[in-house]
Amino acid sequence: MASISMSTVSAPTFINTDSLRSLISHRSLIDHFHCSLPKASSSLCNPIRQSHDVSPTSSLLLMPSWSTSPSLPYIGVKLVTFFPDNSALNLPGVHASYVLFSSTNGQPLASMDGTELTLIRTSCVSGLASRILARSDSQVLVMIGAGAMAPHLIRSHLVARPSLKKVVIWNRTVEKARKLAEKMKESVGLDGVCFESSGCLDEVIEMGDIVSCATNSEVPLVKGQKLKPGAHLDLVGSFKHSMRECDDEAIKRGRVFVDNEAALVEAGELVGAFERGVIEKKDIGGDLVELITGEKIGRSSSEEITVFKSVGSAVVDILAAQLAYETYMQQHK
The missing domain is CATH 3.40.50.720 (NAD(P)-binding Rossmann-like Domain)
Known part of the structure; x- marks a missing residue:
């Protein structure tokens, strides 16, 4: 997928849950992973995921990655909370936010619903393996x-x-x-x-x-x-x-x-x-x-x-965020 010129980006874009669902389908993301994962895996820097115990049952996870490749000029960070006891409150056990920056100039490009991003990217990894x-x-x-x-x-x-x-x-x-x-x-x-x-x-x-x-x-x-x-x-x-x-x-x-x-x-x-x-x-x-x-x-x-x-992994996070962001930008030219 062609990268978006950073000069066309001004204020950071916010991609909410409904927008994310309209921008990424399970089929499109499985295909994107199939095509892009090998190259991205070799070009991305992925520090070991940080996991911190907030309580005996809950955790905070930090998942950063970045690339300077022209085809993937991004820095991405996902912040995740894991609260498995939330089912008793009728709330999801996982909440997340994802932030995308330019790796060319550090400019913030977009923030998006990291919870939905995690759900679809995780399922599409399984779908690709199933394929x-x-x-x-x-x-x-x-x-x-x-x-x-x-x-x-x-x-x-x-x-x-x-x-x-x-x-x-x-x-x-x-x-x-x-x-x-x-x-x-x-x-x-x-x-x-x-x-x-x-x-x-x-x-x-x-x-x-x-x-x-x-x-x-x-x-x-x-x-x-x-x-x-x-x-x-x-x-x-x-x-x-x-x-x-x-x-x-x-x-x-x-x-x-x-x-x-x-x-x-x-x-x-x-x-x-x-x-x-x-x-x-x-x-x-x-x-x-x-x-x-x-x-x-x-x-x-x-x-x-x-x-x-x-x-x-942070690799599939940033690839999913890339597909969502670049699809959004193409639609809003």
Whole structure:
């Protein structure tokens, strides 16, 4: 995507939630990641994400990145708060703000809803992995978790694998799963897809060609023995050692891929598996950039179980912000 001339920018642009949704679709962002991620990953400076405990359960995360490449002349910073107990207040557990600057002259260019940006960029990373790793004839998507991330993940997987015809949603609170299924049935652009909810986790896992998890669970939800041959397991929720969405058997049975190397030291499923000797770091099949470039091969057979673990990165944040900002500027010339 062509960069915008900095001389055309005056006051910083504010991109709110509704604007962001109109500027970025799941398809456009998956395609943008597929095209831009390898080059961006090599040109961006990404300091290690800072995470500070605000309380025993809540955190503040700071995620900066910058590039001086002509195709990506930006500095971006995301500020994130993680308050998992917010569900009791009927509020999202994650709030964020994203600020974009010019890396040519330091000028502030835009601020945008970092919460929505995080939701769509995270789901599109999973969608891109699903495009590469899931079976092309996948028909059933199992969505574990019915929070704010779930509808985004559902849409991203449906874009990535148009063969999907059925989505089954499970949540600890059965009513939340039922309400999300009803909401997705009424969504625009999802004709031909059947949505339902279920209260039996083990049964739905056995159905899934793709099993996507977005929870804060510290107790393994996905039992590896329940995964069907050829399934693709997408793990989104955990980013601390104490968090874990699947058991060791799932890691052992599957061929594991990650979004980036930070997953190897942050994700509870992987850190625990390394400590217990279930797998070694050398057993990891590759990261997303290596899969895109073909440096590492993804699925090797129709029976193989693939596992994709993502923890997020400032690279995908700034690429998502780039797409939103440059699309906005093109529309407001």
